[in-house]
Amino acid sequence: MDLVRIDAVHKHFGSNHVLKGIDLRIGAGEVVAIIGRSGSGKSTLLRSINGLESIDDGQIEVDGEKLTAGQTDLRALRQKVGMVFQQFNLFPHLKVGENVMLAPQVVKKMSRADCEPIAKAMLAKVGLAEKFDAYPDQLSGGQQQRVAIARALAMQPKVMLCDEITSALDPELVNEVLAVVKQLAVEGMTLIMVTHEMRFARDVGNKLVFMYQGKVHESGDPKELFANPQTPELQSFIGAIN
Amino acid sequence: MAYHFDFIAVWEYREQLATGALHTLGLIAVGATLGVSLGTLGAVSRAWKIKPFDKIFTVYVEAIRNTPFLVQLFFIFFGLPALGVKLDEWTAAIIAMVVNLGAYSTEIIRAGIQAIPRGQIEAASSLAMTRAQIFRHIVLRPALQKVWPALTSQVVIVMLGSSVCSQISATELTYAANFIQSRNFRAFETYITVALMYLVLAFCVRWLLNKFGSHFVNGRKTT
Ligand SMILES: Nc1ncnc2c1ncn2[C@@H]1O[C@H](COP(=O)(O)OP(=O)(O)OP(=O)(O)O)[C@@H](O)[C@H]1O
Ligand SMILES: [Mg+2]
Numbered sequence: 281m282d283l284v285r286i287d288a289v290h291k292h293f294g295s296n297h298v299l300k301g302i303d304l305r306i307g308a309g310e311v312v313a314i315i316g317r318s319g320s321g322k323s324t325l326l327r328s329i330n331g332l333e334s335i336d337d338g339q340i341e342v343d344g345e346k347l348t349a350g351q352t353d354l355r356a357l358r359q360k361v362g363m364v365f366q367q368f369n370l371f372p373h374l375k376v377g378e379n380v381m382l383a384p385q386v387v388k389k390m391s392r393a394d395c396e397p398i399a400k401a402m403l404a405k406v407g408l409a410e411k412f413d414a415y416p417d418q419l420s421g422g423q424q425q426r427v428a429i430a431r432a433l434a435m436q437p438k439v440m441l442c443d444e445i446t447s448a449l450d451p452e453l454v455n456e457v458l459a460v461v462k463q464l465a466v467e468g469m470t471l472i473m474v475t476h477e478m479r480f481a482r483d484v485g486n487k488l489v490f491m492y493q494g495k496v497h498e499s500g501d502p503k504e505l506f507a508n509p510q511t512p513e514l515q516s517f518i519g520a521i522n
Numbered sequence: 523m524a525y526h527f528d529f530i531a532v533w534e535y536r537e538q539l540a541t542g543a544l545h546t547l548g549l550i551a552v553g554a555t556l557g558v559s560l561g562t563l564g565a566v567s568r569a570w571k572i573k574p575f576d577k578i579f580t581v582y583v584e585a586i587r588n589t590p591f592l593v594q595l596f597f598i599f600f601g602l603p604a605l606g607v608k609l610d611e612w613t614a615a616i617i618a619m620v621v622n623l624g625a626y627s628t629e630i631i632r633a634g635i636q637a638i639p640r641g642q643i644e645a646a647s648s649l650a651m652t653r654a655q656i657f658r659h660i661v662l663r664p665a666l667q668k669v670w671p672a673l674t675s676q677v678v679i680v681m682l683g684s685s686v687c688s689q690i691s692a693t694e695l696t697y698a699a700n701f702i703q704s705r706n707f708r709a710f711e712t713y714i715t716v717a718l719m720y721l722v723l724a725f726c727v728r729w730l731l732n733k734f735g736s737h738f739v740n741g742r743k744t745t
Contacts, residue, residue: 330648331647332644332647332648354650355650355652358647358648358649358650359650361648362648362649363645363648365641365644365645367639367641369639369641369642369644369645370645371642371645371646371659371660372642372664373663373664373667382649382651382659383646383649383650383651386651386655386659387649387650387651387655428645431645431649432648432649435649435650
């Protein structure tokens with residue numbers, strides 16, 4: 281049974297045809313790494329999955345919640361899809377704990393008393409239990425990104441989308457965030473991540489998607505694809521990175 | 523021939539002055555509360571292009587910002603009765619102040635809303651929050667925080683501008699001044715006294731709004 285089904289999805293920005301018929305099936309617990317050149321449509325695809333970008337054609341389905349062209353009410357879908365961004369996007373006027381509790385309180389109408397243990401558990405999971413009362417700007421980039429992960433987890437999503445979540449970090453902070461993601465993968469969370477961390481994609485991922493000019497150009501087992509890329513485009517992409 | 527200052531002649535009317543000052547404060551208290559609320563609605567309508575309110579507020583803001591306050595006030599008090607809308611002087615004064623401050627604060631608050639990074643709104647959307655929830659929990663407080671000093675200045679400007687409400691016989695502070703100097707013929711003493719009273723009121727309003735701002739708008743102690 282597929283958790284995420286993406287069927288013939290098209291997306292234009294004006295005259296720019298950015299997604300040209302994407303088909304993708306992702307099962308529960310899969311860890312999918314999306315790679316590809318800048319401008320190939322990786323972020324657009326990811327953002328389409330929770331409706332941050334509207335699609336022009338095709339259908340996306342996550343755990344039974346369908347999303348089609350022109351659809352506007354996305355709240356049911358978004359409750360099942362968590363997202364972590366390159367720029368963390370924590371709410372600066374709220375404490376760390378409040379950042380994590382806000383959506384459960386406001387969206388799920390849970391009481392603060394019910395949210396607090398969940399928030400504390402999620403912060404503990406990302407190794408930041410003691411930062412509950414800190415403000416985001418008192419944290420390092422790596423810590424902020426881990427709070428962002430905890431914030432998404434607090435909604436108990438079925439899938440987590442991660443768009444280059446380590447790209448804005450100083451190199452020495454990358455690993456603490458990747459360690460958290462790896463832990464999620466081990467615990468069985470379904471992850472779809474756009475990443476430039478090829479080693480991470482190969483070691484943690486169990487599916488690799490190579491996007492090229494708005495299409496899924498090649499996909500499969502990461503270890504096999506890295507060792508044995510079938511298309512010249514993927515060959516040169518991997519070659520350019522190594 | 524030297525002029526003999528006679529402030530006793532003003533002091534004799536202290537009750538009128540006190541009442542006038544209180545009325546001016548009352549006007550700005552109500553006017554600022556409703557005006558900034560109206561401005562908040564206008565700001566979000568314009569910033570987020572909420573149809574059809576965005577267009578309505580655009581016209582409203584341009585109309586108000588490009589006409590004199592006195593004319594707006596006269597229109598409401600003397601003009602509207604032609605349409606069967608008869609208002610007493612206080613209602614007219616408050617409406618004029620709300621409408622005026624509403625337009626200016628629409629523009630001020632809109633700048634605050636637009637300064638909120640897009641990524642925060644996207645993050646909130648991705649957490650399944652509705653637009654109204656995002657506005658209330660993510661946008662409103664930081665937006666007001668960013669523009670609070672400008673908003674405070676505008677409130678003070680409108681309070682000082684409320685002196686023209688004396689023209690429709692609202693017994694605020696300037697009305698009291700006009701009344702007193704028509705009795706004691708001491709224009710210098712009367713108007714300098716009232717000017718000082720406005721100065722004190724302006725400082726008080728500023729101080730109050732700063733306090734209010736750091737408590738309720740910032741919500742976070744700035745270190
Ligand atoms: N909001 C937008 N408006 C117009 N064009 C856009 C918008 N977002 C993306 N694009 C265009 O869509 C194409 C795909 O962009 P996208 O961000 O999905 O690429 P990407 O694969 O994520 O690249 P990168 O590795 O640089 O993040 C690009 O040509 C980009 O210019
Ligand atoms: Mg991208």
